[in-house]
Amino acid sequence: MKFDPFYLIVDSTAWIERLVPLGVKLVQLRIKDLSDEDIRSEIRAARAICAAHDCQLIVNDYWRLAIEEGCDFVHLGQEDLAEADVAAIRAAGLKLGLSTHDEAELETALAADPDYVALGPIYPTILKKMKWAPQGLDRLAVWRKRTGPLPLVAIGGLNPERIDGVFAHGADSAAVVTDITLNADPEGRTKEWIRKTEAWR
Numbered sequence: 001m002k003f004d005p006f007y008l009i010v011d012s013t014a015w016i017e018r019l020v021p022l023g024v025k026l027v028q029l030r031i032k033d034l035s036d037e038d039i040r041s042e043i044r045a046a047r048a049i050c051a052a053h054d055c056q057l058i059v060n061d062y063w064r065l066a067i068e069e070g071c072d073f074v075h076l077g078q079e080d081l082a083e084a085d086v087a088a089i090r091a092a093g094l095k096l097g098l099s100t101h102d103e104a105e106l107e108t109a110l111a112a113d114p115d116y117v118a119l120g121p122i123y124p125t126i127l128k129k130m131k132w133a134p135q136g137l138d139r140l141a142v143w144r145k146r147t148g149p150l151p152l153v154a155i156g157g158l159n160p161e162r163i164d165g166v167f168a169h170g171a172d173s174a175a176v177v178t179d180i181t182l183n184a185d186p187e188g189r190t191k192e193w194i195r196k197t198e199a200w201r
């Protein structure tokens, strides 16, 4: 599976409507703190926009809603995974991406036969409080060896200046939130990310 090297993560369909038409090919809808019905509506609308723009949509956390809404890819963290019905996700034909932050989590993730593995936070992130220190680029190179042919996603504190480093250390895709969503010009920054990742596309 060829994974796009630019992995945008946003917290609403409004962002997807704004940024996906610029040429984004891989986007995660990561919503927290909405009712299930509101999340369902967001997923439904995001799915339609992504389909119209040939963009892969990945739904974070809400695997049941993703199945019900006919999505084809979910992302789960380790706590999500512990509570999820992976057999049901697979039976519905969905692909599965998993977060990892240490060796034990990598073992757990690989045992679940995921479609990609994410390692983070590579650099400090301001998006959420994390119990792990920044992993650094060398750790990414270790993960590269451990994950074999599986797509490897780098996440946490990434920006266009750090892109070359993560790819040089074995990442297949660079995931980003605040460098784009808190940027003064999110559209311009998105285009910059698309340009900067072109060599790995």
Ligand SMILES: Cc1ncc(COP(=O)(O)OP(=O)(O)O)c(N)n1
Binding pocket: 028, 030, 060, 061, 075, 076, 077, 078, 080, 098, 099, 118, 119, 120, 128, 153, 155, 175
């Ligand atoms: C690509 C990617 N990597 C890691 C995460 C984090 O997932 P998780 O640990 O479940 O934390 P939340 O994002 O749900 O707060 C991710 N969403 N995407």
Ligand SMILES: Cc1nc(C(=O)O)sc1CCOP(=O)(O)O
Binding pocket: 099, 100, 101, 119, 120, 121, 122, 124, 125, 126, 127, 128, 155, 156, 157, 158, 175, 176, 177, 178, 179
């Ligand atoms: C959602 C998330 N998960 C991480 C992990 O390490 O699992 S780091 C992270 C935040 C990424 O946001 P930003 O690009 O703004 O740093």
Ligand SMILES: [Mg+2]
Binding pocket: 060, 061, 075, 076, 077, 080
């Ligand atoms: Mg999660």
